[in-house]
Amino acid sequence: MASKIEQHEVGKFVPKEEDVLQRHVAFFDRNHDGIVYPWETFQGFRAIGCGFILSTAAAFLVNMKMSSKTRQGRLPNPLFPIVVKNIHKAKHGSDSGAYDSEGRFVPSKFEEIFSKHARTHQNALTSDEVKAMLKANREPRDLQGWFSSFTEWKLLHYLCKDKNGLLQKDTVRAIYDGSLFERLEKERGTTKKKGFSLFSFLFFVILLASFALSSISKPEGVGKFVPNEEDVLQRHVAFFDRNHDGIVYPWETFQGFKAIGSGVVVSTVAAFLVNMKIGPQTRPGRFPNPLFPIEVKNIHKAKHGSDSGVYNSEGRFVPSKFEEIFSKHARTHQNALTSDEITAMRKANREPNDRQGWFSSFTEWTLLNYLGKDKNGLLQKDTVRSVYDGSLFERLEKERESAKKKA
Incomplete structure (x- = not known):
C-alpha cells in the first residue's frame, strides 16, 4: 500500500475515521494522494491565514522533521514527503497526550488540558495558561518536543484566539481532527486556491536546490x-x-x-x-x-527595531549602549545576564506595535543565550561583546572543530 501511495497511483487517500491525527494532517494533503510535500504544507498554511515567510518556514521545518519518521527504512528523499498514513510515527514528546501512540484521540487527556490549566475561564485558555501548560508537559531534555509544542500552540493561539485573547475549548478540539483548518480556509475565502500550484512548486524546487548546495x-x-x-x-x-x-x-x-x-x-x-x-x-x-x-x-x-541600540544606523558599535545592557539589566551579577534578565531587557526595548522587531530580538537573544551561556546558565559580558563583532562565531566554530578532532 505504501508503495502505491508514493507512486501516486489512481485513487484518493482517505484517512481512517478513528485516526484523528491522520485527519489533522490530511488537510495539508492538498491533492489527496496520501503524501504531503513542502509546497502543499506551504499552501495549507497560507490557506489558514499565515503569511508568506511563516508558511515557507513551516513548510521546511515540518517536512524536514517529519518526512524521515514517516518513511522509516527508505532512502532519504530530497523533496521531504510526509506519508500521511504513518504520521503517528512522527508524534513528538512533551505534548498534551491527546493523541495516543497510534494517532487516536484520547478524550480524558483533552479534558485535562482545561481541568488542569484553565484557571480564569472554565472552557478557555489565556496566553499565560497556554505557557503554563507547555511548561507542565515538558519531558526532561526533550528540546525538540519543547520546541514543537511551543510553535504549535503559539501558532494556534495567534490564529484562533477570540477578541478577548482567549483560546476556546471548541476551537482546540477542532484543531485535533483538522476541522478547524477547513473552517479557517472557508472564512478566508481561499477554497478556490486548493490544489497544485505551479508557482509554489517552482518556488520550492529553487529553494530545495539551493539547500542542496549547503554542503x-x-x-x-x-x-x-x-x-x-x-x-x-x-x-x-x-x-x-x-x-x-x-x-x-x-x-x-x-x-x-x-x-x-x-x-x-x-x-x-x-x-x-x-x-x-x-x-x-x-x-x-x-x-x-x-x-x-x-x-x-x-x-x-x-537593522531592526526594538533592539539594544548597540549598532547605530550605519552599523557602527555604540559602547555606551552596550554598557547600558548590563548597568540597567544585570541585577544578579554585574557582568553577566540570567535568562530572566534577558527577557526583562527585551521587554524594556520593545517599541510599540513593532512585532517584527520583537520577534527578531527574541530569536537572536534566545539563540545567543542557548549557545553562549556558561555552565551556571549565565551569559557573560565578554561573550555578548564578542557576538557583536562576530568573533564569538569564529571561536565557537574553532571549539567545535577541535572537539571533532579529539573525538
Missing part, C-alpha cells in the same frame, strides 16, 4: 570582500559569508549556523527566515532574487 563550497570569485573595520555589523554578518564574496546565500547561512553548533532543523529555519527577511532589505530597488542573497555591505539597511 558544497562555492568557488572563489575574483577578489575577497573585507568588511569595513569600523562597521561592526558587517563584521558580525561576514562570518556567514563562507566564500568571502560579500554575498550571503541561504546555504551559507545554513553552514554558518551549523558551524557554531545549531542543529539541522534550527539551521534550516534560520537560513530561510534570515535570508528571506534581510535579503530584500539589503538590495533596495532591485528586482527580487528567488535565492534571497544578503549583501554584506548593505547590512545596516536591515
Whole structure:
C-alpha cells in the first residue's frame, strides 16, 4: 500500500475515521494522494491565514522533521514527503497526550488540558495558561518536543484566539481532527486556491536546490570582500559569508549556523527566515532574487527595531549602549545576564506595535543565550561583546572543530 501511495497511483487517500491525527494532517494533503510535500504544507498554511515567510518556514521545518519518521527504512528523499498514513510515527514528546501512540484521540487527556490549566475561564485558555501548560508537559531534555509544542500552540493561539485573547475549548478540539483548518480556509475565502500550484512548486524546487548546495563550497570569485573595520555589523554578518564574496546565500547561512553548533532543523529555519527577511532589505530597488542573497555591505539597511541600540544606523558599535545592557539589566551579577534578565531587557526595548522587531530580538537573544551561556546558565559580558563583532562565531566554530578532532 505504501508503495502505491508514493507512486501516486489512481485513487484518493482517505484517512481512517478513528485516526484523528491522520485527519489533522490530511488537510495539508492538498491533492489527496496520501503524501504531503513542502509546497502543499506551504499552501495549507497560507490557506489558514499565515503569511508568506511563516508558511515557507513551516513548510521546511515540518517536512524536514517529519518526512524521515514517516518513511522509516527508505532512502532519504530530497523533496521531504510526509506519508500521511504513518504520521503517528512522527508524534513528538512533551505534548498534551491527546493523541495516543497510534494517532487516536484520547478524550480524558483533552479534558485535562482545561481541568488542569484553565484557571480564569472554565472552557478557555489565556496566553499565560497556554505557557503554563507547555511548561507542565515538558519531558526532561526533550528540546525538540519543547520546541514543537511551543510553535504549535503559539501558532494556534495567534490564529484562533477570540477578541478577548482567549483560546476556546471548541476551537482546540477542532484543531485535533483538522476541522478547524477547513473552517479557517472557508472564512478566508481561499477554497478556490486548493490544489497544485505551479508557482509554489517552482518556488520550492529553487529553494530545495539551493539547500542542496549547503554542503558544497562555492568557488572563489575574483577578489575577497573585507568588511569595513569600523562597521561592526558587517563584521558580525561576514562570518556567514563562507566564500568571502560579500554575498550571503541561504546555504551559507545554513553552514554558518551549523558551524557554531545549531542543529539541522534550527539551521534550516534560520537560513530561510534570515535570508528571506534581510535579503530584500539589503538590495533596495532591485528586482527580487528567488535565492534571497544578503549583501554584506548593505547590512545596516536591515537593522531592526526594538533592539539594544548597540549598532547605530550605519552599523557602527555604540559602547555606551552596550554598557547600558548590563548597568540597567544585570541585577544578579554585574557582568553577566540570567535568562530572566534577558527577557526583562527585551521587554524594556520593545517599541510599540513593532512585532517584527520583537520577534527578531527574541530569536537572536534566545539563540545567543542557548549557545553562549556558561555552565551556571549565565551569559557573560565578554561573550555578548564578542557576538557583536562576530568573533564569538569564529571561536565557537574553532571549539567545535577541535572537539571533532579529539573525538
